[in-house]
Amino acid sequence: MRAVQKTMSYTFDFSFLAERWPDFVAGAWLTVQLTVVSIALGLAVGTVCALLRVYGNRWVRTPVGAYVELIRNTPLLVQIFIVYFGLSSLGLKLSAEVSAVIALVVNMGAYSTEIMRAGIQSIQRTQLEAADCLGLTRLQTIVHVVLLPAMERVYPALTSQFVLLMLASSITSQISTEELTATANLVQSDTYRSFEVYIIVAVVYLALSVLYRFAFWLIGLVLFARKRKLGTAL
Amino acid sequence: MPAAEGTGEAIVRIKDVVKEFGPLRVLDGVSFDIARGQVVAIVGRSGSGKSTLLRCVAGLETIQGGSIAVCGHDVGRPGSAARAQLRRDVGMVFQSYNLFPHLTVERNITLALTLVKKEPREAANAKAAEVLAMVGLTDKRTAYPEQLSGGQQQRVAIARSLALSPQVMLFDEVTSALDPELTAEVLAVMEELARRGMTMITVTHEMGFARRVADLVVFMHKGKVWESGPTAELFAQPRTAEFSQFVSSEL
Amino acid sequence: MIQLNANHFLYLLQAAQWTLLLSLIAFVGGSVVGLGLALLRVSQIRVLRVLASGYIQLIQGTPLLIVLFLSYFGLGIMGYKLVPIVAAGLSLTLYAAAFLGEIWRGCIEAVPRPQWEASDCLGLSRFQQYAWVILPQSVKLAVPPTVGFMVQIVKNTSLASVIGFVELARAGQIVNNSTFEPFTIFTIVAAIYFAMCYPLSLAARALERKANAGR
Numbered sequence: 181m182r183a184v185q186k187t188m189s190y191t192f193d194f195s196f197l198a199e200r201w202p203d204f205v206a207g208a209w210l211t212v213q214l215t216v217v218s219i220a221l222g223l224a225v226g227t228v229c230a231l232l233r234v235y236g237n238r239w240v241r242t243p244v245g246a247y248v249e250l251i252r253n254t255p256l257l258v259q260i261f262i263v264y265f266g267l268s269s270l271g272l273k274l275s276a277e278v279s280a281v282i283a284l285v286v287n288m289g290a291y292s293t294e295i296m297r298a299g300i301q302s303i304q305r306t307q308l309e310a311a312d313c314l315g316l317t318r319l320q321t322i323v324h325v326v327l328l329p330a331m332e333r334v335y336p337a338l339t340s341q342f343v344l345l346m347l348a349s350s351i352t353s354q355i356s357t358e359e360l361t362a363t364a365n366l367v368q369s370d371t372y373r374s375f376e377v378y379i380i381v382a383v384v385y386l387a388l389s390v391l392y393r394f395a396f397w398l399i400g401l402v403l404f405a406r407k408r409k410l411g412t413a414l
Numbered sequence: 415m416p417a418a419e420g421t422g423e424a425i426v427r428i429k430d431v432v433k434e435f436g437p438l439r440v441l442d443g444v445s446f447d448i449a450r451g452q453v454v455a456i457v458g459r460s461g462s463g464k465s466t467l468l469r470c471v472a473g474l475e476t477i478q479g480g481s482i483a484v485c486g487h488d489v490g491r492p493g494s495a496a497r498a499q500l501r502r503d504v505g506m507v508f509q510s511y512n513l514f515p516h517l518t519v520e521r522n523i524t525l526a527l528t529l530v531k532k533e534p535r536e537a538a539n540a541k542a543a544e545v546l547a548m549v550g551l552t553d554k555r556t557a558y559p560e561q562l563s564g565g566q567q568q569r570v571a572i573a574r575s576l577a578l579s580p581q582v583m584l585f586d587e588v589t590s591a592l593d594p595e596l597t598a599e600v601l602a603v604m605e606e607l608a609r610r611g612m613t614m615i616t617v618t619h620e621m622g623f624a625r626r627v628a629d630l631v632v633f634m635h636k637g638k639v640w641e642s643g644p645t646a647e648l649f650a651q652p653r654t655a656e657f658s659q660f661v662s663s664e665l
Numbered sequence: 666m667i668q669l670n671a672n673h674f675l676y677l678l679q680a681a682q683w684t685l686l687l688s689l690i691a692f693v694g695g696s697v698v699g700l701g702l703a704l705l706r707v708s709q710i711r712v713l714r715v716l717a718s719g720y721i722q723l724i725q726g727t728p729l730l731i732v733l734f735l736s737y738f739g740l741g742i743m744g745y746k747l748v749p750i751v752a753a754g755l756s757l758t759l760y761a762a763a764f765l766g767e768i769w770r771g772c773i774e775a776v777p778r779p780q781w782e783a784s785d786c787l788g789l790s791r792f793q794q795y796a797w798v799i800l801p802q803s804v805k806l807a808v809p810p811t812v813g814f815m816v817q818i819v820k821n822t823s824l825a826s827v828i829g830f831v832e833l834a835r836a837g838q839i840v841n842n843s844t845f846e847p848f849t850i851f852t853i854v855a856a857i858y859f860a861m862c863y864p865l866s867l868a869a870r871a872l873e874r875k876a877n878a879g880r
Contacts, residue, residue, distance in 0.1 A: 313505070382735065
């Protein structure tokens, strides 16, 4: 309680930035690297799992469902601890960065499984029959007739999940990956300017959120030619 | 030019086909042959099994008894080697068009050409232009399915199937979802195909079309071929009460 | 090194109670603020709509961990030294409010337009329209996604561990420090979280199915 006095006279001091801004840039860059890799791999995992969940038999569907539920109903922080501390205690020593990517991929995979599943289920059976009658193989049908329109239908939800993952990557600071949040923790312990430091980092995360949304919007334009031309939802 | 005469060689052999959905027997010993170049109209009330029969010929359903051979390929049994061959020889057009909504008209047509027949893109595009001209939709090459009317979509679906140069084409109530005017433009395309000697099996409600174009009419009732024969003959002298009732109700 | 024993397990279960308490604080706080935000978002006054949407975008674009650090270390340095549970409760409230506000706005807007027009024609004031016509209908739509979001709240209380609040995740770390069996301990911790979250997930899904069937 003793700190309550003279609160009104707090003066902001961002002067540490002159010296430390490269640290923030490096931290943000690692955040981008970690999350772009995790999003790409996680979406791949999720797409395969979603296909197994929709088209697979019971012996495949059940374990995939269990994976999705286990991940979606436990905190990312604990998942990160299990990968980093847990696996290393079992003899599998992984660096903080690799552990972070594994945990983020596993997490992203579970969420994108659910999202992609909704998309894949929205593709009517008659589309598959038409592809079958044209002689397309099962794999060709999935790639050309199912996945792209499925992804287009759920692309807004995927984009939101990608941004959420980028924000959630801040949690990997707890196993000392030197990403943006860990950088902030380091700088604030050196400078005692925690309020300023976290405000700066919050702004950087906000900027990254906007940037990611824009980037995924652009990717969507490239990916979905029909939407680019007609502008309507599939 | 009159409808092409069958050459006598049976291209489709349907023999004692039995198809069951659980306890329900939908096809109960169906048999008939179709010669190359023949146009067959399968007619009957809904629930008579006519669409199911067509889906069996297309290899979309497995059958519980009998046999179906199309261009010498055994159909209706699981096993994909014969299936891949079947796909090269049989084209199918659906009531609900089933165009791929995310692809342009041209890409809908060229997809199987490039993926299945491994044709280079330019050759596939040329082929697409050719079949689009045939169905009168040259100007819709770059459009997407949702930008077309139902009749136009169905014509694209016919073109898509035609592009693969099938030996037999199957039409499953292709005009049932269309207005009368749009129906007419689709039927015109089908008549043109018949004139060119395409072997066609069509499940249809269009009695006028059946009379005009079909060489052979198969009337199905309760999962059986109730009555069948050359078109003019059959319509002139129905042999069963069910068929004459059906004909008068469809007029 | 101490052998992992039943007392550790009991300790974790006790800590889980703090997780539940913190979840409850966040949910109640988030609901109150979130309802306000939702109403502001559909307000007829533009400034209020913009302010509410600005707040929501701000929170939804910032990691919860940073919000937590801001309210704990940040306010601490400014002189408002908050105890961990207050800082955590405050941060989670701010976070939950943004998401619940957005979910509920959707539910309010999902009430068909004619319902507004009909109640307008009956001469109801805007407040009466909300109280008697719109909100009762929105609540039905809102229940499944709200229950679903409770899972996110419970999971996110684990972040309170980083400011030293001893809830389940922090308790796991403490037990691990004395026994050093991280794989076992964090698996148990995960299992306890799962036991709290999975019923909520199932309930959300069942409610959603019921709502869809009713339509």
